[in-house]
Amino acid sequence: MSSSTLDQAENKSWFVVALFAFAAFIFNTTEFVPIGLLPSIAQSLNVPESQTGLLMTIYAWAVTILSIPLTLAVGTMERKKLLISLFIIFIIAHIFSALAWSYNVLTMSRLLIACAHAIFWSISIPLAMRLAPNGHRAKALAFIVTGSSLATVLGVPLGTAIGQHFGWRITFYLIAAIAALVMLLLIKKLPHSPSQNAGDLKSLPQLIKRATLMQAFLLTALTITGYFTAYTYITPYLREIGGFGDRFVIVVLFVMGIAGILGSILFTRLIRKTVVHTYTIGASLLLACLLCLEYAQSYAWTMLLVALGWGIAITLIAMSLQSKVLEAAADAADLATAIYSGTFNIGIGGGAFVGSLVLDHLGVLYTAHVGAAFVSAALLFFLLVTRRIWVINKSVSQ
Incomplete structure (x- = not known):
């Protein structure tokens, strides 16, 4: 095969990967846009803000429950x-969301x-x-995570501003x-793709026995x-x-998203060059x-600095855990990713729920404090237990 033909095939492959990143942008935008709205x-629906925040919890926990069976x-x-x-399904459901005449609808x-x-x-x-x-598997993963980050760069801030x-x-x-535009592009460009290494019900017991996976899922949830205890509110x-x-709220969300893109770039470099795990x-x-969020409220520039670090941090965390899951379950990638998505959404829903309780009983100031307690527990568990099991210098095969 000639070099020009190979280049064309590679460009086509990257375009399809970019479409997946764009699709990730759409799905993450719709999940998180209620935060700004x-x-x-x-x-509009005459309900308390804390109840509206539970839309995040309900959505996330539905994903958690449905990921494996679906x-x-x-x-x-x-x-x-x-x-x-x-x-x-996604498009039809959004039309109903836009037409919703009550909180239940x-x-x-x-x-x-x-x-x-x-x-x-x-x-x-x-x-x-x-x-x-x-x-270029790791780079493809970075593409998808970048698409997810763009949801906070463009999707959530623009959705908030439009709203x-x-x-x-x-x-x-x-x-x-x-979403309709993305669907049309997928119809035209996505090749026929049979299911491969999806995993089945028989794979579940084998996955559960893998300590690397189970600890990655626990770290994800915590x-x-x-x-999200803090970010939801x-x-x-x-x-x-x-x-x-x-x-300024829109600017903060925008900075967090930009930082997410920077975090994905940083991840691809750190994972190859350092023995300190990116998590x-x-x-x-x-x-x-x-911990610094309360004190950063004094000045706009300090809040933006925290937002920058915040966006980089969550991207490093998400990519680190996702890559470890894919590494440990290459023989059942779809099923393992379903469990990862479920545990991630346990965290999203759990954070929104915990945050709503904090909002009602303590006040919004303490959402960051309680969120920090969860992150502290996760980090301590990683340093004392998980770090011994994970192979630090091993990443997704390039």
């Missing part, structure tokens, strides 16, 4: 057909989106890494429209709970504690940001 949704149910289904079906539509989300995250990363050019100026319903209509935190306006760096940085 909590006050608007609460006012992934097993579609385990043998051809991946292109499956992805298109997921996008059709909005919740039901979000549950339908969560079903599509549960399957998407179970198959997207293994499939994208499979379709990437040879020798504040034109109404939160318009945000959901636009997400549906962008760390992400701490992160960042809008009221900045308003009430910092006295900042809506525009240690990310969790330590996140803990520092949460």
Whole structure:
């Protein structure tokens, strides 16, 4: 095969990986955009902000419960057909979200989106890494995580700004429209992709016996709970504690997202050059940001500095744990990713729930303090227990 033909094939592969990153952008945007729209949704549907925050919990826990059974149910289904079906469900559910006339209707539509989300995250990363050019699996993972980070760079801030100026319903209509565009591109560009190494019900006992995996899942649940205890309520935190306006909230979300992209670049370098595991760096940085959050409210520049560190930290954490899961379960990648997605969403839902309790009983100031306690527990467990088991210098095969 000529070099020009090889280049064309590689470019096509990267375009497909980029489509997966764009799809990740869409799915993460819709999961997290309620964070910036909590006050608007609460006012529109006449419910307390703490109850609106539970939309995050309900969505995340639905993904947790459904990830494994739905992934097993579609385990043998051809991946292109499956992805298109997921996008059709995703689009229809967003139209219902935009039309929601009550909190219950909005919740039901979000549950339908969560079903599509549960399957998407179970198959997207293994499939994208499979379709990437040879020798670039880690870079493909970085692409997907960058797409996820762009959800906070562009998706959440723009969704928040649109919701504040034109109404939160318009945000959901636009997400549906962008998802339709991504679906059309997938129809045209994604090759026929049979299911491979998806794992089945017989794989579960084998995965459960792997200490590396189980500890990665535990660390995910603890760390992400701490992160979302604070992050879910960042809008009221900045308003009430910092006295900042809506525009600055959007700037903070934007900086966090930009930092996420920087974090993905940093990860690809750290994972090759340092013996200190990237999880240690990310969790330590996140803990520092949460502990400093209250004191950073005095000045805009200090808050932006914390937001920068915050975004880098969560990206290092997520990529570190995801890469370890894929390394430890290459023989059942879809199923292992489904469990990882489920535990990640346990953290999202748990953090939103814990944060709502803190908001109601202690006040928004203490969301960061409680979040820091969860991250401290996770970091301590990693340093005392997990670090002995994980092979530090081993990463996803390049």
